[in-house]
Amino acid sequence: MGVVDKIKELDGAKITIQRENRIFVDVDKDRVIGTLYSLKLMGFHQLSVQNVVDRIKDGKFEIFYVLYSHEYKINVIVRTWVDRDNPVIETADKIYPSAHTWEREISEMFGIKVEGNEDCGKPFILENWKDIPPMRKDFDSVKYSSEHFVFRHSEGENE
Amino acid sequence: MERMTEEQVKTIANMLRKRSLWMIHYCTGCGAMELPPTMTSRYDMERFGLAPYVTSRQADILLITGYLNVKTLRRVITVYEQMLDPKYVIGFGSCALNGGVYWDSYAVIKQLDRYIPADLYIAGCMPRPEAIISAFRHLMELIDSGKADGYKRYKRNLAYYKENQRKVLG
Numbered sequence: 001m002g003v004v005d006k007i008k009e010l011d012g013a014k015i016t017i018q019r020e021n022r023i024f025v026d027v028d029k030d031r032v033i034g035t036l037y038s039l040k041l042m043g044f045h046q047l048s049v050q051n052v053v054d055r056i057k058d059g060k061f062e063i064f065y066v067l068y069s070h071e072y073k074i075n076v077i078v079r080t081w082v083d084r085d086n087p088v089i090e091t092a093d094k095i096y097p098s099a100h101t102w103e104r105e106i107s108e109m110f111g112i113k114v115e116g117n118e119d120c121g122k123p124f125i126l127e128n129w130k131d132i133p134p135m136r137k138d139f140d141s142v143k144y145s146s147e148h149f150v151f152r153h154s155e156g157e158n159e
Numbered sequence: 160m161e162r163m164t165e166e167q168v169k170t171i172a173n174m175l176r177k178r179s180l181w182m183i184h185y186c187t188g189c190g191a192m193e194l195p196p197t198m199t200s201r202y203d204m205e206r207f208g209l210a211p212y213v214t215s216r217q218a219d220i221l222l223i224t225g226y227l228n229v230k231t232l233r234r235v236i237t238v239y240e241q242m243l244d245p246k247y248v249i250g251f252g253s254c255a256l257n258g259g260v261y262w263d264s265y266a267v268i269k270q271l272d273r274y275i276p277a278d279l280y281i282a283g284c285m286p287r288p289e290a291i292i293s294a295f296r297h298l299m300e301l302i303d304s305g306k307a308d309g310y311k312r313y314k315r316n317l318a319y320y321k322e323n324q325r326k327v328l329g
Contacts, residue, residue, distance in 0.1 A: 126266075127230055128329035134265045142263045148327060149269045152257040 003072050006042055010035055025078045029089065032080045036065060036095050044069045044076055050102035052110045056137040059084045061112060065092065091116035109135040176245065177299040178208045183218035185235055188225015190252045190285060197288040209295055215241040226254035228266035232274060233328055239275050246310045247298060250280040259284055273323045276309035
């Protein structure tokens with residue numbers, strides 16, 4: 001049985017095979033950790049990226065984990081969705097240690113609470129940030145920028 | 160022998176200073192890419208007496224290569240205040256000048272000279288090594304004529320600079 005068949009048999013997962021080396025695995029929020037663990041046992045040892053897409057029209061955050069297997073040369077992308085109003089996910093750093101740092105970044109840039117990762121909430125990249133997290137779609141970058149920094153106007157330009 | 164006046168000492172000091180400038184380059188953005196050809200044999204800035212240097216305490220020129228965000232600005236100010244007088248600041252590229260392509264970013268400051276006194280700007284995205292060499296030549300002229308007085312302005316208007324720094328850095 002090939003690895004793709006094994007992925008197809010994952011519990012509660014919706015599988016989309018986009019190309020032969022790119023497979024999407026969509027799961028519920030509660031099943032993410034179990035799915036990641038199963039995939040790691042199958043040979044997907046590398047977490048390339050963990051990040052978030054702000055699906056503001058659906059009122060959801062899409063959290064995705066890009067896994068790679070050097071044995072099968074396949075990318076598996078595990079996706080899950082959480083509510084924008086109360087975004088809480090569970091940490092994956094017991095399975096993939098590099099997730100620890102990714103989670104710190106997403107919790108700072110999107111304001112997502114990560115349970116079990118004690119470093120989330122500590123300052124990571126931003127310093128003295130007092131606004132809503134900057135990578136959310138409803139954050140107005142131009143407004144923030146013009147309030148906090150002074151633009152240079154060249155001569156003859158209408159202000 | 161007659162003693163030299165203070166003015167004459169300054170003139171001679173400036174004349175010597177402009178021929179031996181050590182530069183610390185704070186490579187925040189993509190601007191650092193243009194420096195290796197400037198430093199090495201292709202454009203060879205050492206023929207003007209300029210040399211890259213590694214520590215802030217011994218350097219004369221602080222070259223800000225590229226955009227500065229709030230986080231790096233804090234470090235740049237530390238580096239600038241560590242440097243000994245006389246010290247000169249060159250803002251490199253359009254990002255240091257007015258924000259450049261990052262004009263709407265939540266993190267990038269738009270005007271370097273509000274926070275530390277810039278003696279000179281090199282406009283362009285990217286400025287070529289010819290432009291950098293030309294800026295150094297221009298800085299030499301400014302030093303020779305005593306117009307490169309950014310470090311004096313910083314001391315004189317310290318309250319203004321500190322207030323601006325406090326506004327963005329908190």
